[in-house]
């Protein structure tokens with residue numbers, strides 16, 4: 001399931017592929033992928049516009065257009081973009097095709113939870129405005145992180161998943177971050193000690209930055225815990241003891257009860 005590093009990697013690929021190109025047509029194979037405006041208007045809004053920028057906010061991918069507008073995509077569980085020549089046969093799970101002359105950008109999504117919106121201005125799109133801090137952005141300082149944690153009840157795992165506080169972290173990277181920071185996922189956020197708050201702040205940035213670098217280089221993340229997580233009889237890559245799985249913050253959470261306190 002795509003999280004910040006995956007979406008960031010898609011954004012970087014799109015930058016190479018479609019910046020400066022003009023949209024010549026749109027084909028909607030699964031119109032329900034489109035949320036706003038209605039599918040017929042959606043295609044009309046995009047056609048003729050030129051891609052001038054690719055951005056990311058949390059897990060949202062932003063394709064910015066000239067003279068105006070942004071195509072906003074959320075990949076959800078299985079969404080992905082692929083670049084193809086027009087004559088290349090379509091993948092059976094292709095939902096939307098955005099044409100750039102003889103090449104096309106195809107949105108492939110097996111589970112169909114991904115969705116797209118075209119908006120005139122990003123400021124008018126509520127879901128973007130409700131997102132919290134970008135963990136790789138400059139505003140994510142230790143003091144902002146401290147403020148964010150202050151007085152928060154609930155588990156630290158739950159806090160990492162709250163998109164309105166810190167945007168882009170999902171279940172898998174939350175577990176990776178907490179394992180690397182050696183913090184138990186069920187700890188109440190307001191009980192973290194100052195040294196743990198600092199460690200967690202640094203770990204969030206390091207884990208996400210490294211994942212972005214590895215995804216661009218190898219096409220998949222490389223992490224000892226990421227690999228172990230979810231395997232049968234998974235062992236902690238740190239101490240070799242069995243990992244525990246528990247439902248924390250409503251999500252299946254893997255952790256090492258020995259290394260994470």
Ligand SMILES: [Zn+2]
Pocket residue numbers: 236237238239240241256257258259260
């Ligand atoms: Zn361990």
